Amino acid sequence: MADTRTTCPYCGVGCGVLASADGTVRGDPEHPANRGRLCSKGTALGETLDQPGRLLHPEVDGKRASWDTALDAVAEGFRKALADHGPQGTALYVSGQLLTEDYYAANKLAKGFLGTGNIDSNSRLCMASAVAGHRRAFGEDLVPGLYEDLELADLVVLVGSNLAWCHPILFQRLQAARAARPAMRLVVIDPRRTASCEGADLHLPIAPGRDVALFNTLLRHLHAQGFRSDAPGLDATLAAADGETGLDPALLATFLDWFAATPRAVTLFSQGANQSSAGTDKANAIINCHLLAGRIGQPGAGPFSITGQPNAMGGREVGALATTLAGHLDWDRPGEATALRDYWDAPNLAAGPGLKAVDLFRAAGEGRIGALWVMATNPAISLPDAGRVREALRRTPCLVASDCTRESDTLDLARIRLPALGWGEKDGTVTNSERVISRQRAFRPAPGEARPDWWAIAQVAARLGWSGPFAWTGPAAIFREHAALTGLARPAPRAFDLSGLSDLTDAEYAALPPVRWPVPRRGTEGGRLTPTARFTPTPYRPPANPTGAAYPLALLTGRLRDQWHTMTRTGPVPRLMAHSPEPTAAIHPADAPDLADGSLARIESPWGEATLRLRHEPGMARGTVFVPMHWTARFAPAARINASVNPAVDPVSGQPELKHTPIRLAPA
Numbered sequence: 001m002a003d004t005r006t007t008c009p010y011c012g013v014g015c016g017v018l019a020s021a022d023g024t025v026r027g028d029p030e031h032p033a034n035r036g037r038l039c040s041k042g043t044a045l046g047e048t049l050d051q052p053g054r055l056l057h058p059e060v061d062g063k064r065a066s067w068d069t070a071l072d073a074v075a076e077g078f079r080k081a082l083a084d085h086g087p088q089g090t091a092l093y094v095s096g097q098l099l100t101e102d103y104y105a106a107n108k109l110a111k112g113f114l115g116t117g118n119i120d121s122n123s124r125l126c127m128a129s130a131v132a133g134h135r136r137a138f139g140e141d142l143v144p145g146l147y148e149d150l151e152l153a154d155l156v157v158l159v160g161s162n163l164a165w166c167h168p169i170l171f172q173r174l175q176a177a178r179a180a181r182p183a184m185r186l187v188v189i190d191p192r193r194t195a196s197c198e199g200a201d202l203h204l205p206i207a208p209g210r211d212v213a214l215f216n217t218l219l220r221h222l223h224a225q226g227f228r229s230d231a232p233g234l235d236a237t238l239a240a241a242d243g244e245t246g247l248d249p250a251l252l253a254t255f256l257d258w259f260a261a262t263p264r265a266v267t268l269f270s271q272g273a274n275q276s277s278a279g280t281d282k283a284n285a286i287i288n289c290h291l292l293a294g295r296i297g298q299p300g301a302g303p304f305s306i307t308g309q310p311n312a313m314g315g316r317e318v319g320a321l322a323t324t325l326a327g328h329l330d331w332d333r334p335g336e337a338t339a340l341r342d343y344w345d346a347p348n349l350a351a352g353p354g355l356k357a358v359d360l361f362r363a364a365g366e367g368r369i370g371a372l373w374v375m376a377t378n379p380a381i382s383l384p385d386a387g388r389v390r391e392a393l394r395r396t397p398c399l400v401a402s403d404c405t406r407e408s409d410t411l412d413l414a415r416i417r418l419p420a421l422g423w424g425e426k427d428g429t430v431t432n433s434e435r436v437i438s439r440q441r442a443f444r445p446a447p448g449e450a451r452p453d454w455w456a457i458a459q460v461a462a463r464l465g466w467s468g469p470f471a472w473t474g475p476a477a478i479f480r481e482h483a484a485l486t487g488l489a490r491p492a493p494r495a496f497d498l499s500g501l502s503d504l505t506d507a508e509y510a511a512l513p514p515v516r517w518p519v520p521r522r523g524t525e526g527g528r529l530t531p532t533a534r535f536t537p538t539p540y541r542p543p544a545n546p547t548g549a550a551y552p553l554a555l556l557t558g559r560l561r562d563q564w565h566t567m568t569r570t571g572p573v574p575r576l577m578a579h580s581p582e583p584t585a586a587i588h589p590a591d592a593p594d595l596a597d598g599s600l601a602r603i604e605s606p607w608g609e610a611t612l613r614l615r616h617e618p619g620m621a622r623g624t625v626f627v628p629m630h631w632t633a634r635f636a637p638a639a640r641i642n643a644s645v646n647p648a649v650d651p652v653s654g655q656p657e658l659k660h661t662p663i664r665l666a667p668a
């Protein structure tokens with residue numbers, strides 16, 4: 001059976017996959033991200049293809065319906081919301097699981113034609129702080145480096161990243177480079193002693209939220225060592241560089257000295273940094289140090305944000321966050337919104353940013369959203385303070401959910417359910433964390449009546465009177481429109497440019513090999529970027545909701561090695577479930593002297609509670625508890641942790657503080 005060249009749908013590494021219709025899956029040796037390797041999740045992709053529980057037909061009010069009936073109902077729901085509330089009473093909540101073409105269509109409908117900025121992505125939970133940090137430092141959301149910089153570096157610093165579990169192929173590349181060059185050093189900065197600490201040269205068990213203090217300390221150290229920079233903002237940034245790290249002074253001094261003495265240094269940061277009420281400052285504090293040391297845009301040197309989802313980057317490119325416009329255009333820059341309005345012929349273009357995820361569901365809970373379309377994500381489980389989000393969804397008069405699975409807590413609450421294509425059935429592009437655009441290709445027929453998300457969006461747009469701007473013949477046509485948009489004359493130079501891909505024929509799009517942006521002309525490909533950057537002051541702020549006598553422990557949530565999001569795809573695969581068959585709460589033994597290892601414990605916070613088995617783990621930082629984020633009603637209803645997570649957000653990025661909620665423990 002012939003292999004189809006496609007891309008793994010799980011994480012932001014974006015590994016190439018060779019797949020066949022019988023479910024045989026192997027790594028693509030020609031893909032630059034993985035060179036033939038796959039991790040445990042990627043290897044098991046074939047076992048996720050024929051799962052029960054697919055949503056196969058549209059449903060309206062709990063009954064099977066035709067596509068025409070369902071699409072009419074969606075259009076009617078949005079029409080009524082526009083009449084009752086105006087554009088701000090409509091919203092879309094989308095996902096880093098969408099392909100770029102689906103994302104583009106959703107953003108165009110919301111911002112261009114519904115006239116609302118209220119389209120946000122679950123990427124808000126993942127890397128919105130990195131986006132905001134890039135925009136403050138570089139004027140644009142760009143990742144300067146390449147994966148090979150991890151192999152070329154003499155020092156790799158992981159901040160809030162369990163790379164070994166969450167981006168395993170990158171970790172394997174890093175470990176292979178260390179085996180070849182034993183002098184290369186690895187430093188892990190994390191409250192937990194994770195799998196990424198195995199073999200690391202240094203682990204700094206920082207308390208949750210203190211990363212800004214650490215990188216402010218490093219900035220001051222670099223300056224004291226004589227590092228200087230012409231980039232603007234240094235004096236104010238140094239003046240604001242405060243905060244105590246709380247780390248062992250000897251460990252801290254080792255890190256400071258190693259960083260100062262190593263020109264080829266990469267700092268890779270991920271959700272442990274981003275998911276914080278100071279997440280944007282963390283990104284900027286890291287970038288500030290690389291700027292001052294001149295370690296950016298060089299082989300083996302730079303700050304490196306790694307994304308969680310397969311197409312978080314694609315969503316950023318098409319503006320599917322409430323705070324951005326398509327093509328990296330921006331409301332704040334003169335002329336850019338006008339240029340987009342003209343390009344789309346969209347007189348109703350949203351006048352400004354919309355509601356970010358946490359605020360969006362708060363507005364729904366207050367009855368301010370009349371119609372909400374959720375695509376490929378499960379906010380009833382994944383948002384902080386999830387009990388309140390569930391009530392908000394229940395309260396929304398027209399809740400539409402597009403998904404490939406029928407077994408989702410959000411779908412249970414939806415009035416209209418639309419069957420979407422899954423991996424192996426849909427067709428489009430994704431962009432990984434090093435800016436490489438790869439094709440996801442279909443290699444299996446669509447089950448039941450499942451259809452592409454972009455098609456459903458275009459059908460609804462047509463019913464609302466906007467057929468022309470959505471009359472695409474397929475994903476290739478959408479990609480051409482998206483690529484051409486990035487070449488619009490813009491007042492300031494931008495790195496994000498796909499002009500060289502804007503005239504691909506359908507056949508060229510079908511055969512498109514992985515290509516890294518910027519692509520300003522045909523046949524070119526992007527490399528390392530050296531952005532014009534500025535320093536950003538990052539005064540230290542503690543977490544928004546501190547621990548105290550009533551709630552003395554800090555809850556951190558995160559991923560397991562073999563599970564994905566709310567387990568819809570990975571949960572039913574026995575060999576993936578075998579890695580961690582039950583959700584547990586990890587705690588340092590000294591923090592739970594009265595609760596035995598293996599006992600059931602109730603986690604209580606001011607927002608909610610959950611019940612899990614306690615696991616004593618000496619590698620946990622004192623005062624912290626780690627709980628995996630994945631479990632849903634389908635697999636372990638009492639362990640749905642996000643109902644207990646506080647809804648505090650970063651004031652710049654709007655990213656929730658998933659890495660610090662005050663809690664207490666009690667016997668269950």
Ligand code: SF4
Pocket residue numbers: 008009010011012013014015034037038039040041042043166167168169170
């Ligand atoms: Fe898929 Fe990420 Fe594993 Fe690569 S590292 S195979 S993209 S889950």
